[in-house]
Amino acid sequence: MSKPVLMLFAASFLAASPFSTQTAAFESYRVTGVPAGDTLTLRAEPNEGGKPSDWKELGRIPANAETVLGTGRSVQVNGQAWAEVSFGGTLGWVNAKFLAAMGDPSDLKGETFQCSGTEPFWGVTLGPEKGEYSDPEQSFPLTTERVQPSTARLFPLLYRLMDDKGRSYRATVTQRPGCIDGMSDYAYAFEVLLSGDDNFEQGCCVIQR
Numbered sequence: 001m002s003k004p005v006l007m008l009f010a011a012s013f014l015a016a017s018p019f020s021t022q023t024a025a026f027e028s029y030r031v032t033g034v035p036a037g038d039t040l041t042l043r044a045e046p047n048e049g050g051k052p053s054d055w056k057e058l059g060r061i062p063a064n065a066e067t068v069l070g071t072g073r074s075v076q077v078n079g080q081a082w083a084e085v086s087f088g089g090t091l092g093w094v095n096a097k098f099l100a101a102m103g104d105p106s107d108l109k110g111e112t113f114q115c116s117g118t119e120p121f122w123g124v125t126l127g128p129e130k131g132e133y134s135d136p137e138q139s140f141p142l143t144t145e146r147v148q149p150s151t152a153r154l155f156p157l158l159y160r161l162m163d164d165k166g167r168s169y170r171a172t173v174t175q176r177p178g179c180i181d182g183m184s185d186y187a188y189a190f191e192v193l194l195s196g197d198d199n200f201e202q203g204c205c206v207i208q209r
Contacts, residue, residue, distance in 0.1 A: 027070055028106055029085065029099040034063035042085070042200065046077040048185075058092040066095075066102060071206040072189035086209035097178065107154050109147045113173070115192035117203025120183050124203075126159055126171050133163070140164055169170035177202040 026121035034040050039060035047056055061068060065087065079152040081096040112127035124137060124142075131142035146160040159171035179191035181204040190205035 011019075013066055015084055027069040028065040028102040029070060029083075030066040030067075031061055031063055031068065031098055032100040033098050036063055038063050040065075040094055040098050042087060042090060042094055043125055044092060046075065046082045046143075051104065052095070053122050055093075059087065059090045061087050061207070065193075068099065069207075070099075070189070070209050072208050073186050073187075075184075075186050075205050085207070091209055108173070109149060109157050110155075113192075113205045115188060115190070115203050115205035116181070116207050117192065117194065119201075122194070122201065124171075124194065126173070131159075131161065142169065 009092060031040050035127050039062055041052075041057055042061055043052060043060040044056035044058060044169075046052070067087065067136050067194070069086045069093070071084045071086065075082050075093075082093045083096040084091070084093055085099075086092075098193060110128050112125060112131075114125055116123040120136055122133075123133040124133045128147055129144050131144060133142060140198055142161045142163055144159055144161055146158075148158040148160070150156050150158075155173065155175045157173035159169075159173070161169040161171060163169065173190075176191050179188040180186075181188065186204075188204035188206065189198060190207070192203045194203065195203040
């Protein structure tokens with residue numbers, strides 16, 4: 001009997017985002033459109049029907065900040081796009097109209113992707129050194145043996161993985177926008193396609209920040 005081989009494809013794609021033709025949810029951002037001396041408020045998760053002032057304030061981002069890191073997750077609330085970001089170690093949400101992408105796509109081979117899917121529920125973590133796979137029936141660690149970018153490009157990324165029983169796996173991270181998880185109103189910059197000997201599944205990912 002041949003070894004079970006699991007093919008994982010996590011993806012994100014540089015293209016026009018829901019909030020700016022120059023912004024992709026997985027990139028580093030700079031703040032734009034905020035007056036000098038003012039700040040951009042970092043808030044708790046937005047809720048449909050509520051007002052931004054009702055959402056808990058988690059921090060403030062200076063108008064000239066250029067180190068705002070996206071997770072790859074965004075949502076439309078009351079007709080406005082909000083992006084999940086990290087700034088100064090604090091994770092929260094900001095109005096995406098005040099974000100602009102920082103030039104070329106980031107090199108993400110050192111980041112960790114947290115991905116999940118449905119029918120049935122399952123998840124996979126892909127990191128530069130290790131990861132984990134889980135579903136309702138099992139959970140096991142993955143060792144990342146190598147992360148290899150496409151020749152002369154940042155994407156796609158090829159992960160060569162092995163589980164705790166010595167079985168080999170591969171994960172290919174490519175670029176694709178607008179992943180929908182089927183469980184929420186969120187949109188993701190990363191998609192994961194998961195196939196094994198007897199299955200082929202799809203899910204969405206964020207970057208752990």
